[in-house]
Amino acid sequence: MWLAIKLAYRNLIGAGLRTWLNVIVLSFSFVVIIWMKGIVVGWDHQAKTDMAKWQIGAGQFWHENYDPFDPFTLDESYANIPKDFQKSISEGTITPMLIVQGTVYPQGRMQSVMIKGIEVGQDVLEIPSQKLDTIVDAVPAVIGQLMARDMKLGIGDRVTLRWRDVKGTFDATDIQIVAIFSSNVPAIESGQVYISLQKLQEMTLLVDKATIFTFNKSFAEVEKFTTIDKFVLKEKGELTKSIDEMIETKTVGQSVFYFILILLAMLAIFDTQVLSIFRRQKEIGTYIALGYTRQQVVGLFTVEGAMHSILAALFAAVYGLPFLAWQAKAGWTMPIDVSEFGMAIAQTLYPVYSVGLVLSTTLIIVVVTTIVSYWPSRKIAKMNPTEALRGKIQ
Secondary structure (H helix, E strand, O other), X not given: OHHXXXXXXXXXXXXXXXXXXXXXXXXXXXXHHHHHHHHXXXXXXXXXXXXXXXXXXXXXXXXXXXXXXXXXXXXXXXEEOOHHHHHHHHHOOEEEEEEEEEEEOHHHOOEEEEEEEEOOOOOOOOOOHHHHHOOOOOEXXXXXXXXXXXXXXXXXXEEEEEEEOOOOOEEEEEEEEEEEEOOOOHHHOOOEEEEEHHHHHHHXXXXXXXXXXXXXXXXXXXXXXXXXXXXXXEEHHHHOHHHHHHHHHHHHXXXXXXXXXXXXXXXXXXXXXXXXXXXXXXXXXXXXXXXXXXXXXXHHHHHHHHHHHXXXXXXXXXXXXXXXXXXXXXXXXXXXXXXXXXXXXXXXXXXXXXXXXXXXXXXXXXXXXXXXXXXXXXXXXXXXXXXXXXXXXX
């Protein structure tokens, strides 16, 4: 085997430009596949991290009637705050939120919004609720950058907010924007107005009521409850399911691109092997005349083909490692505005690479290259040594 490797290496180096063209094409496949997979892994990591920071924490408890995709459920999606949560709320490991429908009237226009009552100063989520303690002559409110942009609102602006209380009576008041936050989670920005939980409970006559509870990793009692009173536990994996499904879809789509890249590279290897067998008939006959078995000669040509992928991996490391390291630091900025996508995705994605990702990609390409190299090499086993020495295939 060692002799076959030495001969294969000498033959490849002796082939000159043809070898290096194949190596360059294969190395390009290495780098692009690892880079694109890193983008998807980075997106998955970033999206789940941002959702945990801004929207779902370590998990949530939802009212049994609450459906975020059906606003008509909001009229029945509240209940008394469970007594078992009172201690955790005071410790800051869980925070309640009340959600009701409302309407705002910016610049004489009408826009439906979700009014979310959140505890002033909570730190389970990164929403700047501490700003709701600002003293102004209207109801302090916090909004996201997307809503501020869509409604052309800024800090200090006042707008009329209308809602309906638990008895069905409509009421209205002015709110003043005291803070505008920016996140990578459009679901918490678009059409969302955040005011003090106590103030919203007072406005809607829903004293001591809540719709959802968000907890952080310090909430140790989560294992005691799957349901509590009328609230149902929603674990983090369930809340990030939409991201998982989107990542899976993207992965399937990228697999087509990976296949095309590998196919182009393997086609070059295949053509090279076929050409080598055709041009090196005398060499093959000489090997057999010197005592090589046909299978040993097949193995030699297979090793030659497989060695293309080894050289490609080494060559890819020369320019690929600096490129991938730079991308991991600088990130890849999306060429279009992703704020309207409706999912947790940053404008700039930072690839995440792992040893497993690099090794698995390398192993797949090496194995595929070896198979493609062996396929045309099988013809050697059918060659007549005498005719091969003459340069003719039987």
